[in-house]
Amino acid sequence: MSRLGSIGAKLYNGEIGYDFVAKRKFWYGVSILITITAIVGLAVSGLNMGIEFKGGAVFNTPKTSISAPQAQEYAEEASGHPAIVQKLGNDTLRIQVSELDTAQATEVKNKLAKDLNMPAAQLDAELVGPSWGAQIANKAWTGLGIFMVLVVVYLAIAFEWRMAVAALIALIHDLTITVGVYALVGFEVTPGTVIGLLTILGYSLYDTVVVFDGLKEGSAGITKQTRFTYSEIANRSLNATLVRSINTTIVALLPVAGLLFIGGGFLGAGMLNDISLSLFVGLAAGAYSSIFIATPLVADLKERDPQMKALKKRVLAKRAAAAARGESPEDDGPEQRYSAEDDADDDGPVPGAVATAGAPVVTAPRGGRGRGRSSERRR
Structure with missing residues (x-):
């Protein structure tokens, strides 16, 4: 197994991981700074509209x-x-x-x-004539609006409304950055640019939906245990798909970079710049938002839920009690599935939970209610 594959396996199993959710405020700040820069560039420089839009x-x-x-x-x-x-x-x-x-x-x-x-x-x-470009722009805005509505409805039905809101914010983030880069760089906006902007929406959602799917599965029955918070499970879902997200993004960026830097820059085929720049910036921004924006936002919204607040208090109280006794959470025994009876003594893990600061490394669930427990627990 390659080194990257080994790292990916360890991330997936929760043996190593970066706590994206805990450091979300830093990445929120970075995103806000980038977004403000893009908006200022758009307000000051404006977009260099192509002849199709101006006539x-x-x-x-x-x-x-x-x-x-x-x-x-x-x-x-x-x-x-x-x-x-x-x-x-x-x-x-x-x-x-x-x-x-x-x-x-x-x-x-x-x-x-x-x-x-x-x-x-x-x-x-x-x-x-400028009317042709105006028709393209109007149809593009209509298509964008329909796309946004369909995405929100689908995610709200397939997952939950918090994930739909987080995905929508991530999409707006990606579009704002891409348009802002066009304003700052001064590249001409053509129908190809519009096509590129609409194309990146799907790429932006791809990794986000993959993480959300893992998060939905991993958080099933979360309130029936007191070992992990929702944010820790969200972080594990994110780490489990991190290498995959990086690999797919790099593979997608390589041909687009060839069009932009070699075709448009080195060879001077300037007509390639309009679509390749939007694809390049949009793909990079989409990968960034799926990792640093969408999932942490879901965790933020979910932690406001009264059940999740109560769960977090129980988890922290249990860890404090274990620390006072000089024990670690692993002393509770091996992992098991949730059941109503296990809620009191917390035998059940969160499927796919992540190892974070103060939390144990997660292993695969094991069957058997009493198997593997310490003699003190069995008494």
């Missing part, structure tokens, strides 16, 4: 030796508006000029063809 004209040149910066200068002089120029693989240029109507586009085309020293007939021009 304008796109000019495609034949093969030319003129550089992209020189063509950009010519386009801005001819139009009086900012221009975006991309050099394509066959030495042709794609020139975008926003906020042009039909008459202006024709005039700019003639001036630009003269500056580029080519016949105007060879300069292909396309006029893009």
